[in-house]
Amino acid sequence: MPTHHASPLDAELNPPTHLTDILARVRALHRDEVVPREEALKHRLEDERLFLDADGKLHPEIIAARRDIMRAAGKAGIYSAHLPIHLGGGGLGRTDMIYVEEQVYGYGCGLNPALLSWSEGATPRLLYCHDHQREQFTQPLVRGEKTSLHAVTEAGAGSNLFDMKTHARKRGDDWVLNGSKAYITNAFDADVVQVLAMTDPGAGRRSFTYFMFDAREMMGRGYRTGRLYQTMFGDGYTGELFFEDLVLPSSAVIGEVGQGFDIAVMSFNYTRMRRAGMCSGWSKYLIERSLERVQSRQIGDRPLGANQGIQWMIADMYLDWLQTRSLSLEVARTIDNPGPWYALPRPKDEIRRICALKLSNDESFYRVADRALQVHGGFGVMRNNPINKLFQIARNLRIPGGTDEVQRTTIAETLGLRFDTSKSQPVKPIQ
Numbered sequence: 001m002p003t004h005h006a007s008p009l010d011a012e013l014n015p016p017t018h019l020t021d022i023l024a025r026v027r028a029l030h031r032d033e034v035v036p037r038e039e040a041l042k043h044r045l046e047d048e049r050l051f052l053d054a055d056g057k058l059h060p061e062i063i064a065a066r067r068d069i070m071r072a073a074g075k076a077g078i079y080s081a082h083l084p085i086h087l088g089g090g091g092l093g094r095t096d097m098i099y100v101e102e103q104v105y106g107y108g109c110g111l112n113p114a115l116l117s118w119s120e121g122a123t124p125r126l127l128y129c130h131d132h133q134r135e136q137f138t139q140p141l142v143r144g145e146k147t148s149l150h151a152v153t154e155a156g157a158g159s160n161l162f163d164m165k166t167h168a169r170k171r172g173d174d175w176v177l178n179g180s181k182a183y184i185t186n187a188f189d190a191d192v193v194q195v196l197a198m199t200d201p202g203a204g205r206r207s208f209t210y211f212m213f214d215a216r217e218m219m220g221r222g223y224r225t226g227r228l229y230q231t232m233f234g235d236g237y238t239g240e241l242f243f244e245d246l247v248l249p250s251s252a253v254i255g256e257v258g259q260g261f262d263i264a265v266m267s268f269n270y271t272r273m274r275r276a277g278m279c280s281g282w283s284k285y286l287i288e289r290s291l292e293r294v295q296s297r298q299i300g301d302r303p304l305g306a307n308q309g310i311q312w313m314i315a316d317m318y319l320d321w322l323q324t325r326s327l328s329l330e331v332a333r334t335i336d337n338p339g340p341w342y343a344l345p346r347p348k349d350e351i352r353r354i355c356a357l358k359l360s361n362d363e364s365f366y367r368v369a370d371r372a373l374q375v376h377g378g379f380g381v382m383r384n385n386p387i388n389k390l391f392q393i394a395r396n397l398r399i400p401g402g403t404d405e406v407q408r409t410t411i412a413e414t415l416g417l418r419f420d421t422s423k424s425q426p427v428k429p430i431q
């Protein structure tokens with residue numbers, strides 16, 4: 001991987017001194033666990049055809065390297081730094097996590113994101129797992145030894161959870177699950193499935209329940225994966241799932257029966273808050289690469305960056321980064337203050353601020369990525385370079401975790417602009 005020069009943006013990160021040790025551990029992990037693997041897999045990371053296997057799925061060597069990094073980060077206390085200490089996490093609040101995340105993502109888009117748990121790992125749903133689920137699921141996920149998937153979206157139900165068709169019916173002590181899920185991250189390699197289903201249609205927010213089970217144990221026994229989606233950023237691990245008379249014991253429930261909606265909202269909040277450090281780190285990376293490019297690229301008798309039109313693009317990228325980062329830190333501060341962000345239910349004001357955080361991060365990162373690509377000229381358009389890859393990722397981020405429009409709608413609704421809720425949340429009978 002190329003060595004980059006010290007950046008004028010580094011001094012602006014200004015992390016609090018109590019994070020000095022953990023940030024040093026992140027740097028050491030990156031140097032010892034990430035960089036050597038990125039060098040060994042350079043040919044795969046720099047060529048999307050080799051990044052995937054013959055079926056278009058993530059190449060097993062990339063999966064193995066990511067898992068090695070996750071486990072190493074788990075041992076070093078980084079991977080689950082966002083979770084409370086009683087669960088085996090690092091106990092960091094959201095503000096502190098922004099500094100950790102932006103350091104991790106500031107390395108770019110190689111294998112570095114595997115240093116931190118994301119939607120395939122130790123998500124806050126684990127906080128609602130029961131003691132009997134601890135050994136098989138919770139602890140291995142917290143330690144980065146297993147991966148999971150989070151199945152909510154369906155082909156006919158994305159932005160509105162109440163359109164969901166996947167349902168679980170009680171049969172004796174068991175639940176029988178039927179339905180399908182679409183666009184699911186880590187569909188093919190997950191060890192653990194976490195799926196949201198309707199259990200009591202018509203009960204409003206009490207209509208849903210989360211279930212968790214071992215993917216390999218249930219594969220072919222009522223659970224199966226479907227097709228792989230070819231995403232625009234060629235991730236090779238987004239797919240379809242099917243549940244066909246899948247029998248699960250009552251011990252498979254996460255939280256309580258009927259608590260699924262609230263746990264889902266808490267999960268979405270987490271995913272949305274997670275954008276802060278991710279988009280800040282990646283935006284900073286793109287601004288730094290753009291600065292290097294416009295200083296080194298000669299056009300005519302002077303560097304590209306001597307042109308005012310280019311300077312203003314760089315200035316606008318900086319402004320987007322600074323504004324959104326400041327907003328994120330302010331929102332995180334207000335979330336950290338009243339107490340744990342994962343306690344249920346969440347106050348409306350907080351949900352609104354988290355939506356504002358996601359929206360601002362996704363849209364400003366997209367603008368930064370667009371300008372970064374522009375100042376890189378033809379090179380930026382070519383596939384298989386980090387500028388182009390991050391542009392594709394930036395475009396994608398505006399869809400999952402709630403689209404830009406869902407964030408705006410939620411902001412407006414929590415400001416009092418909610419009309420005719422019976423129509424906006426139709427309740428469908430189980431078929």
Ligand SMILES: Cc1cc2nc3c(=O)[nH]c(=O)nc-3n(C[C@H](O)[C@H](O)[C@H](O)COP(=O)(O)OP(=O)(O)OC[C@H]3O[C@@H](n4cnc5c(N)ncnc54)[C@H](O)[C@@H]3O)c2cc1C
Binds near residue numbers: 158159160406409
């Ligand atoms: C790469 C990727 C990974 C994903 N991973 C997961 C995963 O791991 N687990 C999971 O459960 N899901 C996952 N998703 C699904 C994702 O959460 C949904 O795609 C997203 O919520 C949008 O749902 P939809 O695709 O059905 O779009 P739709 O709901 O059909 O929306 C289409 C468009 O209409 C807009 N829209 C919808 N309602 C309104 C409204 N009321 N007002 C104005 N505009 C509106 C939307 O903003 C969007 O622009 C993933 C998606 C992608 C692309």
